[in-house]
Amino acid sequence: MCPTKRYVLRLFISLKYITANVIDRNNGRVLVSASSVEHALKDALECGRSCNAKAAAAVGEVLAMRLKVEGLAEGRAIHANVEKEIEKKGLKNRTKVWAIVNALKSNGVNLVIDDSETR
Template identity: 75%
Template sequence: MAVLKRYVLRLFISVKYITANVVDRNNGRIVATASTVEHSIKNALECGRSCNAKAAAVVGEVLAMRLRVEGLEQGQGRGIHVHVNKEIEKKGFKNRTKVWAVVNGLKNNGVNLILADDQNGVS
């Protein structure tokens, strides 16, 4: 039986780094990833000792490009699911702008995102 929410966006945010993964829940593997840990992204940013919303937006843009290369920007017709409120709660209130920066970076670069909310599941 196939999982309805096959592709899911997962975020890992710390004071120094931001990592965004798209996970295929059918087989549990990461299909695309982008992070400020990568030298190509880290050297292009002026983060210093911490990453800001600008760095988060760059991570979203890079992830969108990698999804296009894999042919998954549409999530194989179903879209890529992201539960924004859950990601914000998991990371804490201070990182709200970083979470939205990654999401907007993906959306602005043509990735089909399905945003879930707490009331009815999808918005």
């Protein structure tokens, strides 16, 4: 694996839920995760039938907080290929993907936006 892109942001967006994971590519483990399925977020958001960009931003903020607790926010670069995530999720979810990315950046996470293929 490429050591410069060790930590990678991966997103799962469905009609009802949003999940964001930071994965260690060296061993394939999920290090930190946040999801709108969690009771604390789910009750606060009132997503109803679908989650919006506000819910995505809340998931991004929780993920940033958990990254700080684990000590991964400032020192280590977390890579995100936004165009690839949007391509996988569809253009309808573009605002949700960017809401998560912007929430991570605004909360002090060292997020590196990659335009090239991550493999």
